[in-house]
Structures are given as C-alpha cells and as structure tokens.
Amino acid sequence: MDAFTSFFDSQSSSRNxxxxxSLKNFRQISPVVQNHLKLVYLTLCCALVGAAAGAYLHLIxxxxxxxxxxxxxxxxxxxxxxxxxxxxxxxxxxMAAATFQGATxxxxxxxxxxxxxxxxxxxFGGTALAFGCFSAAAMLAKRREYLYLGGLLSSGxxxxxxxRFASAIxxxxxxxxxxxxxxxxxxxxxxxxVDTQEMIERAHLGDLDYVKHALTLFTDFIAVFVRILIIMxxxxxxxxxxxxxxx
Numbered sequence: 001m002d003a004f005t006s007f008f009d010s011q012s013s014s015r016n017x018x019x020x021x022s023l024k025n026f027r028q029i030s031p032v033v034q035n036h037l038k039l040v041y042l043t044l045c046c047a048l049v050g051a052a053a054g055a056y057l058h059l060i061x062x063x064x065x066x067x068x069x070x071x072x073x074x075x076x077x078x079x080x081x082x083x084x085x086x087x088x089x090x091x092x093x094x095m096a097a098a099t100f101q102g103a104t105x106x107x108x109x110x111x112x113x114x115x116x117x118x119x120x121x122x123x124f125g126g127t128a129l130a131f132g133c134f135s136a137a138a139m140l141a142k143r144r145e146y147l148y149l150g151g152l153l154s155s156g157x158x159x160x161x162x163x164r165f166a167s168a169i170x171x172x173x174x175x176x177x178x179x180x181x182x183x184x185x186x187x188x189x190x191x192x193x194v195d196t197q198e199m200i201e202r203a204h205l206g207d208l209d210y211v212k213h214a215l216t217l218f219t220d221f222i223a224v225f226v227r228i229l230i231i232m233x234x235x236x237x238x239x240x241x242x243x244x245x246x247x
Contacts (some may be wrong), residue, residue, distance in 0.1 A: 029139065033203040035083055036210055037139075040199065043091065044221070050095045051102030051222065052069065058106025059113075065104070072100040079215060090211045097215070101222060112233060119236055123229040131192055131221055138196035147201065150194045155240035156187040178234075181227055188223040 029037070058064035075097035082090050111119040138146060163180055199213045 003083070024108050024245060028142075029200060030204065032208075033200060036203045036208050037104060037200070039210040040213045041219065043094070043210055044217050046095055046195075047098035047214060047218045048221070050098035051105070051218075054073075054099035054102025054104075055100070055106045055109045056102075058103045062155035063103050068100045068103040071105055072097050075100060075228060076215065080212065081230055084209050084211075087211070094211055094215055094218075098218060101218075105226060106223065108229060108233075112229060115233060116236055119232045120229065123232050126223040127221060130189060130224060131169050131217075134192040135196045135217075138193045139200065141197070146193050149190055150198070153187055153190050153194060155185065156190075160184055160187065185224060185227040188220055188227070191220050191225070192217075 054068075055064075058068075079090055079093040079097060082093065084090070109120060112123070160180060160183065161174065167176060182217050195216050199216065202213075
C-alpha cells in the first residue's frame with residue numbers, strides 16, 4: 001500500500017510542475033520508440049474493435065462461455081509462441097483472441113444492456129479515461145520510475161488467486177467478493193502504469209514487438225473494464241432495490 005500511496009503522492013506533487021510544454025515533452029522517448037507506441041496503440045484499438053465484434057456475436061448467437069474462454073487462452077498461447085517475424089499471422093491471432101475475449105465478456109455486457117445501456121457506456125468511458133490518464137502518467141514520468149511496482153502487483157495477483165481458490169473450496173461471501181472486486185481493480189489499474197513503462201523500456205532496449213505489447217495492454221484494459229462494469233451493475237441493482245422498498 002505504501003508503494004501505491006507514493007505513486008499517487010508523486011503524481012499530486014508533480015501536478016503543479018506540469019505545463020502545456022511539459023505535456024508535449026517526449027524527448028526522453030526516442031523517435032523509434034514513439035513510432036513503436038503508435039503501432040501498439042493502433043493495434044490495441046483494433047483489438048478493442050474485435051472484442052466489440054465478439055460481444056455483438058454473443059448477443060446474436062449466445063456463444064460466450066467456457067469454449068470462448070478456452071479459445072482466448074489458446075489463441076494467446078499461440079500468439080506468444082509464434083515468431084515475431086510472422087507479423088501478419090500474429091496480428092490475425094491477436095484479433096481472434098480479442099474477438100473470443102469479447103464473446104466471453106458478452107454475457108456481462110448483455111446483462112448491462114438489459115438493465116441499463118447507459119451503464120455499459122459509462123463503464124467503457126471510465127475505463128478509457130483511466131487507461132489514458134495512467135498511460136500518460138507512465139509516459140511523462142522518469143524512465144523506470146514505477147517499474148518497482150511490478151513485484152508488488154504480482155504479489156497482489158497471487159493474493160487474488162489464493163482468495164479465489166479458498167472461495168472455491170470453503171465457499172465465498174458477498175464481502176469477500178466485493179473485496180476481490182475492488183482489490184483487483186486497484187491491481188490492474190496499477191498494471192496499466194507498470195506495463196506501459198515496461199513496454200517503453202523494452203522498446204528502448206530493442207524489443208519492438210508491438211503485437212505482444214498490444215496484447216498486454218488489451219488484457220489490462222479488459223480486466224479493468226470488467227471490474228468497473230460489475231461495480232456499476234451492483235450499485236445500480238442496490239439503487240433499484242432501494243427505490244422498490246420506498247415505493
């Protein structure tokens with residue numbers, strides 16, 4: 001928690017030093033890395049479009065479930081095992097993985113549409129805003145400044161996995177689920193910062209695999225989006241129950 005506190009404190013203390021000129025200052029990022037970032041974020045946008053297509057396919061044919069989850073995992077492993085020089089093939093695999101991922105999230109999106117479509121728009125907008133802000137913070141910060149958070153975040157993911165394992169054996173509770181939800185949101189928001197800085201650092205060292213980097217950011221985006229959407233759905237359900245009690 002101290003690491004997260006230091007992160008937000010450093011952002012608030014440096015906010016007063018940010019000017020329009022400083023926001024345009026990407027001199028610490030070389031032109032080669034800047035071009036790499038453009039490819040990464042363009043590929044990420046295409047992957048999000050593919051995920052939206054997958055969710056739409058679920059709404060039409062109800063295909064989201066265990067099979068699409070396994071297909072997402074399979075495509076991800078296939079992509080990571082494909083050599084970087086097979087660029088077109090790897091991009092196609094990424095689009096397939098994104099489509100299957102969208103179909104997997106489809107049941108949750110279907111629930112949001114049936115409850116209140118504005119929740120879905122707000123969740124996506126909130127995720128995009130958080131992603132943009134934390135990615136910009138990682139780019140404008142000093143190189144390697146937040147990479148130390150990686151170990152802390154990995155420990156957080158381990159805690160989530162052990163909690164999920166314990167819930168499966170001993171049974172879960174509403175409070176435990178809510179803790180997992182908010183704690184997981186905090187973890188993956190942190191990963192947005194760490195993965196962005198790690199991607200930039202790897203690019204400086206010659207790793208220009210934009211497909212793999214786009215996959216990493218796509219995973220972060222979906223993880224945050226799903227948690228924000230669930231939180232908003234839970235809050236909307238609580239408000240609806242309160243209104244019924246009043247009536």
